[in-house]
Structures are given as C-alpha cells and as structure tokens.
Amino acid sequence: MARPPKRAPPPSGSKPTFDAHIGTLKALGAAAYLGADAGLASLHDLALLSGMYGLFAGFFHATALVDSEGIHAREFLQLLGPWMTAMMGELPGYAEKIDSGGHGLNVVSNLAMQATSLENILTATREQGVATSLLAPLLDLFRKRDSAGHGDEDISGVFELIRRRSGAGT
Known part of the structure; x- marks a missing residue:
C-alpha cells in the first residue's frame, strides 16, 4: 500500500x-x-x-x-469520523492494561457487556442483510475470554488470546 x-x-x-x-x-x-x-x-x-x-x-x-x-x-462519515476520533482516546488506557496485564482495573464496560453489545450489533447486521464476516471473529474472541472467567474484565483482555506465547510459533 x-x-x-x-x-x-x-x-x-x-x-x-x-x-x-x-x-x-x-x-x-x-x-x-x-x-x-x-x-x-x-x-x-x-x-x-x-x-x-x-x-x-x-x-x-x-x-x-x-x-x-x-x-x-x-x-x-460526519458522525462516524468524530466518534472514531473520540474512541482513539481509549487506546492509551488499553495499552497500559496490555503492558501491565491489569485488564480488571478501572473497568467501565466489562467484556461480558461488550459481548452482548456485539451480539446485538451482529443480530442487527444479519437483519439488515449485511455480512457479519468482519465482526463475527471478534465476538468469538469475546466469548472465549468470557467463558474463561474474564467477563468482568475490560475488552483489552482479548489481547491475551491473540498474543504470542513463549515457545509458540503461531
């Protein structure tokens, strides 16, 4: 590119x-x-x-x-642009939680709630006849993390599911 x-x-x-x-x-x-x-x-x-x-x-x-x-x-885009710009302000907090492993600290909207929200978005997506292929994998990660007992933590914890582990090649 x-x-x-x-x-x-x-x-x-x-x-x-x-x-x-x-x-x-x-x-x-x-x-x-x-x-x-x-x-x-x-x-x-x-x-x-x-x-x-x-x-x-x-x-x-x-x-x-x-x-x-x-x-x-x-x-x-007149609505989405400012919204996404505002959401970029969340990244420093997520970076801190990723670096410290403190996904349970200062949680405003926990992973279980975020998973429900994403399920609702995907339901609306299907009802509108729009493909779910971009967001469905993210919901799978939310559910996996929630099922492992981390539903009360922040969504930053999803990072733990995708990061490279010692000795892991993939």
Missing part, C-alpha cells in the same frame, strides 16, 4: 547510520529509531498496517449497516 506523504516507516538497524542520516529521516517523517534489529522496521510497518486495516474494517462494516437503509457513506 502506498504511504501518505511524510509517513515513512521508522527505521531500525545500525544506530550510527541512523544518527548520520537523522536530518533526511526527519524530512521523511521517520525520526524514531526502533533498535538494532533491522527486522524491527518491517515488523512495525506490518503492525501499523494491521491497525489501519482494522480501522478500515470497522468503517466498512458500519457504513454497510447504514447503507442498508440508503444512507450515503459521506453523510454517515
């Missing part, structure tokens, strides 16, 4: 080489050094794209729902 202007991936590899070219890298928007492992730049690039595709999937699903009633994407 082509990158937006000034959005080159942050570099990794030789620190002296990075330091020698910091001015050029800043001009490209890539002034953050990721470490000596040259593969870290590619890994971060893929992870950034993964986040982008998740965002796009949410946009496509939400837009398909309102499109089922004849509402145009540009019209709906």
